[in-house]
Amino acid sequence: MAPTLKNYLQDGSTLRSWFLSTDHKRIAILYLLSITFFFMIGGTVVGLIRLELLSPAGDVVSSDTYNRLFTIHGVIMVWFFLIPSIPVTLGNFLLPLMLGAKDLAFPRLNLLSWYLFIGGGIFTLVAVVVGGVDTGWTFYTPYSSTFANSAVITVAAGVFITGFSTIATSINFIVTTHTMRARGLTWFRLPIFVWSLYATSIIMVLATPVLAITLVLLAVERGLQIGIFDPSLGGDPLLFQHLFWFYSHPAVYIMILPGMGVVTEVIPCFARRPIFGYKPIAYSSIAIAILGFLVWGHHMFVAGESIYAMLMFSFLSYAVAIPSGIKIFNWTVTLYKGRIYMKTPMIYALGFLGLFTIGGLTGLFVAALAVDIHVHDTYFVVAHFHYIMVGGMVSALMGGLHFWWPKMTGRLYPEFLGQVSAWTMFLGFNLTFFPQFLLGYLGMPRRYHTYPAEFQVLNVMSSLGASILAVGYILPFFYLVWSLRWGKKAARNPWRATGLEWEYADSPPIKTNFESPPIVHGPAYDYDPQKEVNFD
Amino acid sequence: MWDFPLFPEQASTAARHVDQVYFALIALSIFFIFSIGGAALYFMTHYHFRRDADRRNVPKSNWKLEVIFIGSAVVVSTFFFFWGAYKYLKISQATDDALELFVLGKQWMWKVQYPEGQREINRLHIPVNQPIMLRLTSQDVIHSFYVPAFRVKQDVVPGRYTTLWFEATKTGTFKLECAEYCGTDHSRMLGEVVVMSAPDFARWLANRPVQSTMVAQGERIFARAGCSGCHTAASAVHAPDLQGLFGRRVALSTGETLVADASYIRDSILLPKKHVVAGYAPIMPSFEGQLSEQEIFALLEFIKFEPALNDAANASPNTEKNDANK
Numbered sequence: 001m002a003p004t005l006k007n008y009l010q011d012g013s014t015l016r017s018w019f020l021s022t023d024h025k026r027i028a029i030l031y032l033l034s035i036t037f038f039f040m041i042g043g044t045v046v047g048l049i050r051l052e053l054l055s056p057a058g059d060v061v062s063s064d065t066y067n068r069l070f071t072i073h074g075v076i077m078v079w080f081f082l083i084p085s086i087p088v089t090l091g092n093f094l095l096p097l098m099l100g101a102k103d104l105a106f107p108r109l110n111l112l113s114w115y116l117f118i119g120g121g122i123f124t125l126v127a128v129v130v131g132g133v134d135t136g137w138t139f140y141t142p143y144s145s146t147f148a149n150s151a152v153i154t155v156a157a158g159v160f161i162t163g164f165s166t167i168a169t170s171i172n173f174i175v176t177t178h179t180m181r182a183r184g185l186t187w188f189r190l191p192i193f194v195w196s197l198y199a200t201s202i203i204m205v206l207a208t209p210v211l212a213i214t215l216v217l218l219a220v221e222r223g224l225q226i227g228i229f230d231p232s233l234g235g236d237p238l239l240f241q242h243l244f245w246f247y248s249h250p251a252v253y254i255m256i257l258p259g260m261g262v263v264t265e266v267i268p269c270f271a272r273r274p275i276f277g278y279k280p281i282a283y284s285s286i287a288i289a290i291l292g293f294l295v296w297g298h299h300m301f302v303a304g305e306s307i308y309a310m311l312m313f314s315f316l317s318y319a320v321a322i323p324s325g326i327k328i329f330n331w332t333v334t335l336y337k338g339r340i341y342m343k344t345p346m347i348y349a350l351g352f353l354g355l356f357t358i359g360g361l362t363g364l365f366v367a368a369l370a371v372d373i374h375v376h377d378t379y380f381v382v383a384h385f386h387y388i389m390v391g392g393m394v395s396a397l398m399g400g401l402h403f404w405w406p407k408m409t410g411r412l413y414p415e416f417l418g419q420v421s422a423w424t425m426f427l428g429f430n431l432t433f434f435p436q437f438l439l440g441y442l443g444m445p446r447r448y449h450t451y452p453a454e455f456q457v458l459n460v461m462s463s464l465g466a467s468i469l470a471v472g473y474i475l476p477f478f479y480l481v482w483s484l485r486w487g488k489k490a491a492r493n494p495w496r497a498t499g500l501e502w503e504y505a506d507s508p509p510i511k512t513n514f515e516s517p518p519i520v521h522g523p524a525y526d527y528d529p530q531k532e533v534n535f536d
Numbered sequence: 537m538w539d540f541p542l543f544p545e546q547a548s549t550a551a552r553h554v555d556q557v558y559f560a561l562i563a564l565s566i567f568f569i570f571s572i573g574g575a576a577l578y579f580m581t582h583y584h585f586r587r588d589a590d591r592r593n594v595p596k597s598n599w600k601l602e603v604i605f606i607g608s609a610v611v612v613s614t615f616f617f618f619w620g621a622y623k624y625l626k627i628s629q630a631t632d633d634a635l636e637l638f639v640l641g642k643q644w645m646w647k648v649q650y651p652e653g654q655r656e657i658n659r660l661h662i663p664v665n666q667p668i669m670l671r672l673t674s675q676d677v678i679h680s681f682y683v684p685a686f687r688v689k690q691d692v693v694p695g696r697y698t699t700l701w702f703e704a705t706k707t708g709t710f711k712l713e714c715a716e717y718c719g720t721d722h723s724r725m726l727g728e729v730v731v732m733s734a735p736d737f738a739r740w741l742a743n744r745p746v747q748s749t750m751v752a753q754g755e756r757i758f759a760r761a762g763c764s765g766c767h768t769a770a771s772a773v774h775a776p777d778l779q780g781l782f783g784r785r786v787a788l789s790t791g792e793t794l795v796a797d798a799s800y801i802r803d804s805i806l807l808p809k810k811h812v813v814a815g816y817a818p819i820m821p822s823f824e825g826q827l828s829e830q831e832i833f834a835l836l837e838f839i840k841f842e843p844a845l846n847d848a849a850n851a852s853p854n855t856e857k858n859d860a861n862k
Contacts, residue, residue: 063720136717142694143677143719147643231695232824234807237678238693271583273594280602302680303691304698311621318613325609326602332572333601335579337594342580350576357572361565364613368620370557370627374687377680377715441558443544443684445715448723452711529583529591 005515007410007508022107023511025408028093030114035081035089036477038121042076045069047470050432050463058450066449067134068150072124074137079159080121082389083251086258087169087204088117090400091197093408095173097501097509098191100182100518105175113168120162127151127158136447138248141229141240145221153222156215163208163215170204173197182500184520191499191524192281196261199285203250203257203292211247214240241303245296253292255389256356257285259396260327263349266403267331269497270346271338272533274525277330284323291320301372310369317367324360328353339529343495344418348399351426355391359384362437380440383433391429398425398476406490407501410508411483417475425472431465496533498526547706547731548686550627555687557616557623564612627687630701634669635662638750638833641672641679641692644721646712649833653746653753658727663737664707670700671798671836675829680716683729689715697799704731754838757831761823769846775820776813782840787814798836805832 008025012018018026049069052060061069092110096103104110127133133155135144144152177198181190217228218240227233229240268275275281297305297313305313331353340346362384366372375381398421405413435458444455451459493502501509504518546552583589637660638649648656662668672681674694681700682689690700704710714725732740748756758764766775776786782801787793789812794800803810805827808820827835839845 058723063723067717067720067722134719140678140717143717147677147719231693232806234810235695237695272585273591274596276595277597277602279597302689303678304693304696307625310624314621315617318617321613322606322609326605328572329605330602332576332579333595335576335583337589337591338579338583339585339591340580340583341585350580353576354569354573357569358565361561361568364564364616365558365561368557368561368616369624370554370620371561373624373627373689374554374558374684376689377682438542441543443682443711443713445682445713445723447717450723452726529594532585 005510007506008511009410009508011511020111022103022111024092024096024103024107024110025509025511027110027114028089028091029408031084031088031092031117034114034118034121035084038076038080039473041125042073042081043470043473045073045076047466049073050466052449053451053459054463056451056453056456056459063449064134065132067136067447068132070447071133071136072128075124075133075155075159077389078137078251078255079162080117080124082255082393083166084117084169085255085393085397086262086400087173087197087200087254088113090193090262090397090404091173091258092169094404094501095176095194095197096180097407097505097513098194098499099176099180100185100500100504100514100520101176101180102512102514104172105180106172109168109172113165113172116165116168117162120158120160120165123158123161124155127154130154138244139215139218139240140244141218141221141237142231145218145229145240146225153219156219160212160215163212166204166208170201170208173201174205182518182520185500188279188282189520189523190282192264192275192278192285193258193261195282195285196257196264199289200254200257202286203254203289207247207250207254207293210243211251214243214247217243238300238303238305241300242296245299246293249296249299250289250292252385252389253288255393257288259352259356259393260285262396262400262403263331263352264327265497265499266345266349266399267334268525268527269403269495270341270343270349271335272341272527272529272531273334273338274523274527275330276333276336277326278524280326281330284326287323288320291316291323295320298367298372301369302376314367314369318364321360321363321367324356328357328360337529339532341533341535342419343535344413344415344422345399345403347419347422347426348395348402351422352392352395352399355387355395355426355429359387359391362387375440377446378440379436379444379446382446383436383440386433386436391433395425398422401476401480403495404501405480405483406494407505407507407509409484409487410490410506411487412490412494413476413483413487414479417479421472421475421479424475425469428465428468428470428472432462432469433465435459435461435465494535496535498524544684545706546685546687547704547708547710548683548688549703549705551685551687551705553623553627557620560619561616564616628701630669630699631667634667634701636669636671637662638830639670639672639681639692640675640829640833641681641714641725642675643677643719644714644725646681646714646725646727647830649750649830650741651750651837652741653749654741654744658712660712660727660729661737661740662704662729662731663734664704664731666734667701667703671833672698672700673802673829677718678716679714679718679725682713682715683710684713685710686729691716697802704729707731707733750834750837751841753831754834754836755842757827757835758838761827761831763835766820774816776816777846778839779845782836786811788812789814789816789818801836801839802832805835 133150135148221228227235229235229237295317297309298317439458490507492507500518505513640647646658648660672692674692679692686702688702690698710729712727766773767778781796784796785793786796806824809818812818
């Protein structure tokens, strides 16, 4: 039946009602538009990079420009796209709904977090306009503190401000999960997506302050030259690396755990059966969050750390692979005795399974001391992390967007185009990044503007793949926007999925989410594969 | 043997070991991709919604299976950790008979110094089947010395020495690349390692124009910079004896002891208050900004190898005596 209350999209149409909204759903939409904007900038920049890398000579842009391009690609994609991505869009939208709550614990803090994100983003864009930054997203000293002639402090300030957005979001999520669950919704009845957001939030709140301090120290060193990182003043350049990676390694788990959570929602729905091994999957998210803080030194195997540190970090890096392996096994077994429907979200989720498996396996390569000496700082590492972050996390983001699109917008996306995009993305992605494993082992270093001629064929393949991958991202942008006006209207639960957001909230939900607070009576993923389903 | 276009050639003793671990990991990856992918594809087709299949008694959990999963992951991880570490220790093993060369990285070139005094830019000549030890430092930012054909890489850090051991097994010319982003011309900081047979290398060394050996250069700097003013037998100033210092245990004023290695000597010149020797006042001035890294390399050689350091420094900088004796 048609709802008598207005949905959250209709409830207020002034600019003020959007830009001063404390409704978690509207804030999620504001974030979605923002991260899409940054993704387009980060993606355009890499288009230029791959264009340059079509030929060995540096003939498209100058070296200084190229160095600014790869730096801003990393800075934008890490801090202004991937780290926020799923948590601030799907997380903000769905967490209260999945818990049976009206909103997050601190709605005004949520709005503030968006403004902090935008404020930090503006700083970074200003830096790009005034000439860019050329230190790499990793800002290694003493290049960044003493030698770089670029807007280092401006970008550091932008990232510093955005860090507070992350901290605010994570505090909100943790408190909400602890205090606002519906009656009957015990921890082990929660959707796994909630567990993954919770684990992600723990990492965010503990690690981000370290990044903040590190950036402050970098700015102080650059501005005042007091000798924190400058060896000629008694400082230690490696101190920066320890501080930076102590944050940035956990950060990569921020950039995958939410994606794992999305996949764990999509696969049970389209296999029509409960997730296999709920508790191991839930616990493995927490294990990844904890172990992720203990491996930062694996970024420094060649930097000059002691052999004892190298051994410990290598060992712990293998340890952190194990909880991820458990998830992969459990997702695969979830297909057993299921009833499989290959809808668009499922294609993305299964793509995640394949690409994350490959990316994760190559983690075993870089964790091996003998191999890392050779592949460190080469394209092997670039391929490794893109398989996980792009092949994994971005696939999950796309899958999640498609899955929850009807809930968020009240419209269905066109299924055929969805499948075309998912496959295009999968094939384009592999063509872009698989050759980079080979390039790395052959000895092509990272961040190279020009390269020896023998690397050209693989680079051309990679650039070709990138153009196909771009299509895979541009298509959804168009048809998703199209669907807002012309897409088929969605029922409350077009996927016949389990979960409070599907069963008790409209598509799209009313502003306060539920007409009355729902009560939970049983476990999550209460699917029966023996029943056939008619999706809308 | 390995003329495979997808892997660089194996031109050092380390290469074989690194490639073994790499190939084993590839085999493992193929195994996992096929088993997981195969299982997933099988389930996707066998349990496709259009197919009739037995979907009763869906297992929600199975701790035995989880233990097998976790157990096999633990076994695989442990094995590769140990093997990767063992191979690493093997290929980074120092030997006493290594030929020591000095490499200075700077934006954007590699400067090489031989003990006999030869110098090169962006090129290293070395003999085949001979362990080599590079003592590396940077004059400005962090660089990284990378020779893919040898499977070796070592970051080159300003303010400290790092070392790299390798032994080439083939003659030929092999690419040297900088592998740590260092600014504008990072991708142009390329070089070559030229590996020659031992007689060819000796001939090359002999033919290379040389002004003086590094020890002789170091001796001149020792006098010119004023080190000999305090650190010789004739000095009135109470300063530690540098004769035979390299490799000696030194007691510090804090009560610790350490072995005087190259980094200690370099730090003592540039940061003299960092390690004050027990029984001495911290009055040595710093030479930061007065000596280049290459001059410090030369001083290091002088301190290491000059048998008559306490007397030799008294000779005038223009003497030919030491050069003629080498």
